[in-house]
Amino acid sequence: MKGLWLLLILLALVALAALPWYGSDVLVQFGISTLLLAVLAQGWNIIGGYTGYASFGNSVFYGLGAYGVAIAMVQWNLPFGVGMVFGVVLAVVFAFLLGLPVLRLRGHYFAIATLALAQVMAAIVSNIPLAGQNIGLVLPPLNNDRLFYELSLALLVLATLTVFWLTRSKFGFGLIAIRENEEGAAVMGVNTTLYKVMAFALSGIFTALAGGIHAYWITFLDPESAFDISLNVKMIIMAVFGGPGTVLGPVVGAFVLSAVSEVLSSEVTSIAGLFFGIVVVAAVVLMPRGVADVIRRFRTSGWRYFAENIKAHRL
Amino acid sequence: MRASDKAGEALLAVTDLSAGYGGMPVLRDVSLEVRHGEILALVGSNGAGKTTLLRALSRMIASDGGIRFAGRDLAPMTPDEVFGAGLVQVPEGRQLFDRMTVEDNLLMGAYRRADQASVRGDLERMYALFPRLGERRRQLAGSMSGGEQQMCAMARGLMAKPQLLMIDEMSLGLAPVIVEQLMEVLATIRTEGVTVLLVEQDIHLALSGADRGYVMETGAIVHGGDAKALIDDPAVRKAYLGL
Numbered sequence: 001m002k003g004l005w006l007l008l009i010l011l012a013l014v015a016l017a018a019l020p021w022y023g024s025d026v027l028v029q030f031g032i033s034t035l036l037l038a039v040l041a042q043g044w045n046i047i048g049g050y051t052g053y054a055s056f057g058n059s060v061f062y063g064l065g066a067y068g069v070a071i072a073m074v075q076w077n078l079p080f081g082v083g084m085v086f087g088v089v090l091a092v093v094f095a096f097l098l099g100l101p102v103l104r105l106r107g108h109y110f111a112i113a114t115l116a117l118a119q120v121m122a123a124i125v126s127n128i129p130l131a132g133q134n135i136g137l138v139l140p141p142l143n144n145d146r147l148f149y150e151l152s153l154a155l156l157v158l159a160t161l162t163v164f165w166l167t168r169s170k171f172g173f174g175l176i177a178i179r180e181n182e183e184g185a186a187v188m189g190v191n192t193t194l195y196k197v198m199a200f201a202l203s204g205i206f207t208a209l210a211g212g213i214h215a216y217w218i219t220f221l222d223p224e225s226a227f228d229i230s231l232n233v234k235m236i237i238m239a240v241f242g243g244p245g246t247v248l249g250p251v252v253g254a255f256v257l258s259a260v261s262e263v264l265s266s267e268v269t270s271i272a273g274l275f276f277g278i279v280v281v282a283a284v285v286l287m288p289r290g291v292a293d294v295i296r297r298f299r300t301s302g303w304r305y306f307a308e309n310i311k312a313h314r315l
Numbered sequence: 316m317r318a319s320d321k322a323g324e325a326l327l328a329v330t331d332l333s334a335g336y337g338g339m340p341v342l343r344d345v346s347l348e349v350r351h352g353e354i355l356a357l358v359g360s361n362g363a364g365k366t367t368l369l370r371a372l373s374r375m376i377a378s379d380g381g382i383r384f385a386g387r388d389l390a391p392m393t394p395d396e397v398f399g400a401g402l403v404q405v406p407e408g409r410q411l412f413d414r415m416t417v418e419d420n421l422l423m424g425a426y427r428r429a430d431q432a433s434v435r436g437d438l439e440r441m442y443a444l445f446p447r448l449g450e451r452r453r454q455l456a457g458s459m460s461g462g463e464q465q466m467c468a469m470a471r472g473l474m475a476k477p478q479l480l481m482i483d484e485m486s487l488g489l490a491p492v493i494v495e496q497l498m499e500v501l502a503t504i505r506t507e508g509v510t511v512l513l514v515e516q517d518i519h520l521a522l523s524g525a526d527r528g529y530v531m532e533t534g535a536i537v538h539g540g541d542a543k544a545l546i547d548d549p550a551v552r553k554a555y556l557g558l
Contacts, residue, residue, distance in 0.1 A: 170426065173422075173423070173426065174426065176415075177412060177415075177423055177426075180412040180413065180414055180415055181410055181411065181412050181413065183406065183410045184406070184410035184411060184412055184423075185412075185423075186375065186394055186395075187373070187394075187398075187404050187406050187410055188398070188423050188424060188426055188427075188471070188475070189394070189395045189398030189399060189403075189426060189427045189475065190395065190426065191393065191394075191395040
């Protein structure tokens with residue numbers, strides 16, 4: 001059974017990796033943005049899914065990663081790789097500076113405290129000449145979608161392997177304990193402050209890398225698009241749709257919802273947003289614990305699974 | 316040196332400890348000692364400062380005064396370092412991981428241990444000590460009865476191989492027959508070298524199962540000594556036992 005799963009995942013991976021050689025240009029572009037969204041959902045999964053802290057500040061990591069690459073390449077004429085490292089450094093510094101005070105808050109308070117961060121960062125960056133103020137920065141174009149696609153795929157694999165390692169490690173066990181009962185975790189000798197900040201930083205590293213790739217791919221960056229709260233909402237929806245606190249859930253969620261959103265916006269254009277909203281509401285009502293939980297439980301409870309969830313909502 | 320060789324010596328010595336919350340003092344110059352291999356009862360009514368004292372000892376809150384444990388100064392340590400030193404708390408309200416299995420809760424207790432190889436054996440020892448937990452090892456901790464949850468919390472604490480196990484309000488909300496079982500378990504683990512600090516509101520229960528006891532009142536220790544003598548002390552009887 002385990003071998004079969006591994007084989008399926010490997011086959012899917014090979015099919016994905018080979019896509020630029022058999023897919024159309026449009027499909028490859030769709031692939032890049034989907035893979036990057038999946039990285040964001042997987043990054044959010046570390047702090048939101050495993051540690052239980054619903055972060056709305058992850059889009060700041062994304063913006064910092066994007067600006068790291070843009071500033072390094074445009075202002076300092078450094079190579080892309082150095083820009084990525086610079087973006088990661090910015091994200092980790094931000095995670096520690098902000099995580100130490102903000103991660104003391106729990107539940108809704110933490111979510112609200114992080115909600116404004118993206119707005120604040122957009123305002124700050126708009127006033128920094130090095131970052132091009134509110135005009136933004138234009139990066140040197142590199143017309144190589146195949147490269148961007150493979151880079152994004154590699155990053156997603158790395159993020160997913162990291163989450164898989166989390167589920168097997170003492171560190172990950174500690175994070176789950178924090179999610180389940182933070183007081184209990186502290187009493188059992190888990191250094192909760194350190195663990196939460198490390199999870200926040202780890203989440204930030206992958207998010208920043210995705211932001212860096214995206215900036216170089218799109219070749220243009222301004223504060224509004226870099227620190228976009230709706231992007232943060234998107235990663236949460238995708239992670240929760242797929243199954244937060246699972247290894248493959250956020251990836252599946254990102255793939256499915258990106259595809260649904262793409263089909264809707266090409267078929268019904270003007271009211272695509274409405275349909276997308278309906279899909280999300282239906283998903284939350286019918287399967288609040290995500291696709292991963294449906295797959296686990298459908299075999300035993302069948303269609304009753306959905307009925308039970310509706311009942312649990314008292315609809 | 317085996318535990319029995321040290322019997323009678325101080326394992327934990329607290330001197331002039333003061334602590335509070337946000338400028339509001341709760342503990343005033345508390346001094347006490349816990350000796351190797353004993354069951355010590357710390358009793359007192361609601362709001363006497365018992366839980367605050369435990370929180371200060373495990374460094375969850377700041378305090379002034381000396382805390383020496385097994386030859387080390389705990390005052391500058393963080394909660395996880397105190398835990399690593401062998402001072403383990405079974406907190407009030409148990410604080411279990413409700414959506415994790417009993418077994419995962421116990422494994423969480425062994426989280427910081429270096430000797431992971433012997434954890435398996437210790438799990439089996441816990442299941443022998445608490446047969447009910449053995450039957451329910453795959454069950455979610457939150458779905459068990461209050462008594463079973465208290466057993467789970469105590470077993471989780473023991474999985475950390477503590478030198479001193481501090482149990483806060485062990486009997487709260489439990490049936491007398493369960494409390495009796497838990498007291499027997501305390502007597503058993505004491506013979507295995509674990510010293511116990513039992514914090515209780517149920518003064519009669521705690522003192523009758525302990526070797527020595529301290530009585531706390533509004534943040535200070537007002538009586539202390541041999542547990543049997545405390546039960547017979549007219550002042551304690553009058554104030555707390557309604558006799």
